[in-house]
Amino acid sequence: MLDVQRPVQFLKGVGPSRSKQLERLGIITIEDLLYHFPREYHDRSLIRPAHSFAHGEMATVKGTVIGGSETKPRRGLTITKLALQDGAATFYAVWFNQPYIKKQYTTGKKLLITGKIDRNFGLPQVHVTDHELLDGDEGLHSGRIVPIYPATENVSQRFLRSIIKFALDQIGTQVPEFLPDKILDRYNLPCLPEALYNIHFPRDMESCQRARKRFILEELFLFQLGLGLQRSYLTRQPKMHRYNQGRLTGQLLQNLPFSLTAAQQRVWQEIESDLQGPHPMNRLLQGDVGAGKTVVAALALCRAAESGLQGSLMAPTELLAEQHARSIKEFLEPLGIKVALLTGSSKRGRQQVLADIANGVIPVVVGTHALIYEQVQFKNLGLVVVDEQHRFGVRQRAALLDKGYRPDMLVMTATPIPRTLALTLYGDLDVSVIDELPPGRQDIKTYHLTLAQAGKAVGLIRQQADQGRQSYVVCPLVEESEKLDTQAAIDLFERLQKALPSCRVGLLHGRMKANEKESVMTAFRQGSLDVLVSTTVIEVGVDVPNATVMVIWDAQRFGLAQLHQLRGRVGRGSQQSYCILVANPTTKEAQERIKAMCRTQDGFVLAEEDLKLRGPGEFFGTRQSGLPNFKIADLVRDRREVAQARKEAAQLLAQDPDLRLSQHQQLLKRFISRFPNFVKYAEIS
Numbered sequence: 001m002l003d004v005q006r007p008v009q010f011l012k013g014v015g016p017s018r019s020k021q022l023e024r025l026g027i028i029t030i031e032d033l034l035y036h037f038p039r040e041y042h043d044r045s046l047i048r049p050a051h052s053f054a055h056g057e058m059a060t061v062k063g064t065v066i067g068g069s070e071t072k073p074r075r076g077l078t079i080t081k082l083a084l085q086d087g088a089a090t091f092y093a094v095w096f097n098q099p100y101i102k103k104q105y106t107t108g109k110k111l112l113i114t115g116k117i118d119r120n121f122g123l124p125q126v127h128v129t130d131h132e133l134l135d136g137d138e139g140l141h142s143g144r145i146v147p148i149y150p151a152t153e154n155v156s157q158r159f160l161r162s163i164i165k166f167a168l169d170q171i172g173t174q175v176p177e178f179l180p181d182k183i184l185d186r187y188n189l190p191c192l193p194e195a196l197y198n199i200h201f202p203r204d205m206e207s208c209q210r211a212r213k214r215f216i217l218e219e220l221f222l223f224q225l226g227l228g229l230q231r232s233y234l235t236r237q238p239k240m241h242r243y244n245q246g247r248l249t250g251q252l253l254q255n256l257p258f259s260l261t262a263a264q265q266r267v268w269q270e271i272e273s274d275l276q277g278p279h280p281m282n283r284l285l286q287g288d289v290g291a292g293k294t295v296v297a298a299l300a301l302c303r304a305a306e307s308g309l310q311g312s313l314m315a316p317t318e319l320l321a322e323q324h325a326r327s328i329k330e331f332l333e334p335l336g337i338k339v340a341l342l343t344g345s346s347k348r349g350r351q352q353v354l355a356d357i358a359n360g361v362i363p364v365v366v367g368t369h370a371l372i373y374e375q376v377q378f379k380n381l382g383l384v385v386v387d388e389q390h391r392f393g394v395r396q397r398a399a400l401l402d403k404g405y406r407p408d409m410l411v412m413t414a415t416p417i418p419r420t421l422a423l424t425l426y427g428d429l430d431v432s433v434i435d436e437l438p439p440g441r442q443d444i445k446t447y448h449l450t451l452a453q454a455g456k457a458v459g460l461i462r463q464q465a466d467q468g469r470q471s472y473v474v475c476p477l478v479e480e481s482e483k484l485d486t487q488a489a490i491d492l493f494e495r496l497q498k499a500l501p502s503c504r505v506g507l508l509h510g511r512m513k514a515n516e517k518e519s520v521m522t523a524f525r526q527g528s529l530d531v532l533v534s535t536t537v538i539e540v541g542v543d544v545p546n547a548t549v550m551v552i553w554d555a556q557r558f559g560l561a562q563l564h565q566l567r568g569r570v571g572r573g574s575q576q577s578y579c580i581l582v583a584n585p586t587t588k589e590a591q592e593r594i595k596a597m598c599r600t601q602d603g604f605v606l607a608e609e610d611l612k613l614r615g616p617g618e619f620f621g622t623r624q625s626g627l628p629n630f631k632i633a634d635l636v637r638d639r640r641e642v643a644q645a646r647k648e649a650a651q652l653l654a655q656d657p658d659l660r661l662s663q664h665q666q667l668l669k670r671f672i673s674r675f676p677n678f679v680k681y682a683e684i685s
């Protein structure tokens with residue numbers, strides 16, 4: 001028997017060049033091929049005489065070739081026309097530019113044909129979209145419910161159908177079932193061989209639906225197993241370090257110019273109790289932009305320091321690391337806690353700082369993720385705070401484990417996760433939410449202007465500058481053409497300089513050197529610039545309370561989450577703030593996004609809206625979110641299955657926390673081949 005884990009090349013008819021092409025579809029093993037599911041089906045099961053179809057209808061018909069002709073009405077066009085006999089009647093099948101047809105289908109051959117009926121001429125003609133030779137009775141491409149696959153250049157539907165059919169016939173019936181019988185029974189699901197057959201070549205749509213349901217549940221179940229394995233692994237790790245409540249956290253709270261909101265207090269308590277707990281903390285801290293996550297992070301880092309432990313705060317970019325270092329220093333240095341900032345550009349004194357971290361003299365370190373992993377050796381790391389949008393925390397923990405650290409982890413995110421998704425996504429994390437903004441925040445007035453109306457935005461900037469307030473003007477940065485985008489920012493900068501002669505306008509873009517960026521940011525922060533024109537490098541975290549205007553140029557090019565993040569850069573002080581979306585949206589979806597922004601400022605509402613508009617993959621930016629690319633499940637559409645899968649995974653892991661029981665070995669094997677990344681930090685093998 002062929003092992004499904006072997007490369008597709010082991011299948012007959014798949015040579016090296018074919019397997020290269022298949023690789024582009026993500027198909028490497030035979031198993032991948034069997035799990036390359038159709039994206040839709042065309043029902044070509046109804047075979048009727050060609051004469052019974054009306055003009056323009058799609059038809060599947062059968063006939064025997066009785067003659068053929070080829071014409072070349074003009075250069076570059078070859079029309080092949082076969083005459084076919086269908087019972088007593090005759091019809092024509094027509095192909096364009098496929099000259100081999102005539103040689104292949106000689107008189108007497110039986111064909112099954114799908115295409116559009118043309119009745120403009122005497123006898124019916126079929127403009128062929130799919131055809132096959134009928135040897136026996138069974139058709140693969142016609143005369144049945146036909147699968148339509150995600151395909152790519154050079155990999156045709158016909159080829160995919162043929163090799164999938166071949167693989168199924170060879171080994172499809174022997175692939176071992178790995179889902180527990182209990183689950184199959186409970187949800188009335190077909191077993192694996194049957195489901196594989198029916199998802200590719202269903203007899204009828206009902207068996208197809210049952211097969212699909214099985215694979216949806218299977219995929220979600222494996223994913224939930226991954227989350228569960230990881231969680232149970234982490235919650236069994238003993239914590240090797242201890243926290244003691246000292247004076248400093250209390251003093252930090254007293255020093256604050258404000259008191260914590262109820263939500264901040266609650267979240268801080270949750271974190272405190274995790275820190276005291278017997279296992280490393282694994283917590284996600286969610287809070288909309290401006291909700292006040294930084295002070296909570298500072299409290300946790302302070303607790304580490306007063307306990308004689310080290311803490312570190314990791315940010316995704318240098319700019320953010322610098323910003324964080326500044327706020328954290330403001331909180332901690334008055335208490336005598338040393339805070340070091342590590343960035344790529346601060347080479348001076350680096351060796352000494354690293355040495356001081358290694359010998360424990362510096363308790364708190366702020367830097368970019370990469371830098372901290374690569375360069376820093378801690379004496380006794382107790383706590384890691386990760387400031388990040390998505391699910392990065394997971395990978396970071398893996399990297400830290402590799403270095404022998406088992407710190408408490410707090411992952412902060414400003415992306416509000418719709419409640420409908422939070423459990424699915426963060427099944428492995430405890431979640432805290434700061435669901436309340438500090439008091440005194442005003443609504444940010446949000447307006448949409450077309451490009452032709454953009455002059456009004458310039459007027460607003462001028463008027464605010466006259467009152468001593470500052471403005472951001474953001475233009476989109478699309479990774480693929482950073483150069484063009486940078487040029488767009490420079491152009492806009494020059495136009496604004498001309499239009500606002502009384503204002504001091506600064507420019508910030510990704511191609512500037514780190515120290516240039518830093519000096520522009522400093523100038524803006526200190527108020528020596530009125531306007532900052534920028535590509536999206538200021539997207540997260542920048543905090544300038546005196547800024548009251550956010551103009552987003554070409555706003556249709558941003559996703560809702562990003563627009564919301566950007567808007568959160570203003571409205572941080574007590575002044576009325578404004579967000580102006582300059583856009584000529586052409587698609588319905590872009591229009592909806594802009595409308596939603598004008599309608600609400602609630603990040604959760606916007607997140608739900610975004611999810612509806614784009615689906616979860618897009619919403620989280622699958623690649624960076626760590627969210628797997630689901631092949632068949634859809635976290636929003638299949639909510640019911642998500643819940644079922646969660647329940648089943650929890651039950652199974654309660655019985656067999658590391659999948660060691662012999663009856664779960666096939667399951668384990670399939671889990672590893674489907675979600676190899678989970679394995680690294682779940683300590684299973």
Ligand code: ADP
Nearest residue numbers: 258259260261287289290291292293294295438
């Ligand atoms: P984010 O959650 O987006 O990181 P920050 O931590 O940057 O938000 O906080 C935004 C602003 O609100 C900061 O200027 C901070 O000092 C202030 N802030 C935080 N908590 C409170 C509070 N409880 N009361 C008043 N202002 C607060």
Ligand code: MG
Nearest residue numbers: 290293294541
């Ligand atoms: Mg922040």
